Amino acid sequence: MSHLPQIRIPATYMRGGTSKGVFFRLQDLPEAAQVPGPARDALLLRVIGSPDPYGKQIDGMGGATSSTSKTVILSKSSRPDHDVDYLFGQVSIDTAFVDWSGNCGNLSAAVGSFAISAGLIDPDRLPRDGMARVRVWQANIGKTIIAHVPMTDGAVQETGDFELDGVTFPAAEVQLEFLDPADEGDGEGGGSMFPTGNLVDHLEVPGVGTLEATMINAGIPTVFVNAAAIGYTGTELQDAINGDADALRMFETIRAYGALRMGLIKDVAEAATRQHTPKVAFVAPPADYVSSSGKAVTAGDIDLCVRALSMGKLHHAMMGTAAVAIGTAAAIPGTLVNLAAGGGERTAVRFGHPSGTLRVGAEALQVNGDWTVTKAIMSRSARVLMEGWVRVPGDALL
Structure with missing residues (x-):
């Protein structure tokens, strides 16, 4: 019985906030996975190592927790006043399911850095030294995130003394602005910040x-x-x-x-x-x-x-x-x-x-x-x- 050989896909494994995930450029995915659907979900499940009845994700990149069973797909944005489109997939550990219904705020901190390093941002918009302002379209929820990414000598500055509880070692601070964050998702929640109309x-x-x-x-x-x-x-x-x-x-x-x-x-x-x-x-x-x-x-x-x-x-x-x-x-x-x-x-x-x-x-x-x-x-x-x-x-x- 013959078996297909492994394929390799350009990818970056990143920590963002208190989460970790596998980051891809959309253009680097196999053609069938460049559009939403079963092929994309099947690929990401296999990358992460799900579904795993043992709950360990030993045969993949996942870390057997919700914080480490994540994937990100980025592409240059076609939207006005945005640099990059960011799509987040939360991969279930023990079932064959990728949830596209929301964002990951922690991995949002890594989106600007990855986009710069992966060549998805117009170089003319990036300072050699200082703070890069990356305009992110969060495609899952249809919202804008502004990431302020530090730059040194034309590259992303990752090291620093900013400490974040839940992360062992210090690193460079990335400030995130979530613009107009209310009423996110697929629009089924009634179209307001409080979908029931009540504070309590x-x-x-x-x-x-x-x-x-x-x-x-x-x-x-x-x-x-x-x-x-x-x-x-x-x-x-x-x-x-x-x-x-x-x-x-x-x-x-x-x-x-x-x-x-x-x-x-x-x-x-x-x-x-x-x-x-x-x-x-x-x-x-x-x-x-x-x-x-x-x-x-x-x-x-x-x-x-x-x-x-x-x-x-x-x-x-x-x-x-x-x-x-x-x-x-x-x-x-x-x-x-x-x-x-x-x-x-x-x-x-x-x-x-x-x-x-x-x-x-x-x-x-x-x-x-x-x-x-x-x-x-x-x-x-x-x-x-x-x-x-x-x-x-x-x-x-x-």
């Missing part, structure tokens, strides 16, 4: 009860509930949640019924085919705790505690898009996030997550009774881990 809803969740919930479309669709209402303190680390099968089922049920209430799905069963969105998170007032690295976080260091789940597991730090949702909700008086932070008006919030703390700013205003947000801002870092070619069996696209 009573969400009926079978087997759990009726929970107060803030459901917001900003950065990424997110369902926020109070930690105390579901038996938590908001200071939990990963093991307290991810090792508890009953807890994970509870959170998935909350997520599914939240998605239904937000109009993202038409039937609860559809939640299984939309794993990346919405996110579910729980909030609590500031409290002392010890982070996963052993670093002490004191109540005085933060405005509130937040824990969020991604792809069915508690995240080790915080998803970048969820941080945008947190910052936006915190800026709007009356949301559960705002109330956990002490209420009132604010333009920035520092929250505690399992790996430490993170600050995010948001500019929100009320117009004719409706809340809008013009931008959310946060700092991340990024660097190339490996570049060259990724290899997959020749039948990966068949």
Whole structure:
């Protein structure tokens, strides 16, 4: 029996924020995978090493967590006032599924750097030294991101002293502006930042009860509930949640019924085919705790505690898009996030997550009774881990 040889595809393995992913230029993909569809999904699944019933992704580039099972496709943008189009694919670990329904805010920090290094940006727009302003069109959600990428001697500056909780080593700071981040996704959420029309809803969740919930479309669709209402303190680390099968089922049920209430799905069963969105998170007032690295976080260091789940597991730090949702909700008086932070008006919030703390700013205003947000801002870092070619069996696209 004959077997097709492996094919090799130019690729770069990058860390962006607290995530890692495999980056491709669209033009470098096999022709069948240059357009959306089964061939593209099959290729990316094989690159990452999914589906893997063992949950380890040993035969691929994935790292067996939602933070490390990611892919990015970039191309020069045909849109006015944009440099590059950015498409993100969240690859399921144990099922044959690539979720294209949302963005990855962490990997957004690496998009500008990759685009510059990969020759996708007009050289005339790049300073030899200083800060490059890369205008990114986030194709999954139809939004603009501005990445401020440091340059030295005509190349991306990756090393530096910026420290990001959840990342072991310091690197150069990359500031991200998420412009008009509300009402993202496929437009099924009712066309507003708060798809139900309320800052706080009573969400009926079978087997759990009726929970107060803030459901917001900003950065990424997110369902926020109070930690105390579901038996938590908001200071939990990963093991307290991810090792508890009953807890994970509870959170998935909350997520599914939240998605239904937000109009993202038409039937609860559809939640299984939309794993990346919405996110579910729980909030609590500031409290002392010890982070996963052993670093002490004191109540005085933060405005509130937040824990969020991604792809069915508690995240080790915080998803970048969820941080945008947190910052936006915190800026709007009356949301559960705002109330956990002490209420009132604010333009920035520092929250505690399992790996430490993170600050995010948001500019929100009320117009004719409706809340809008013009931008959310946060700092991340990024660097190339490996570049060259990724290899997959020749039948990966068949």
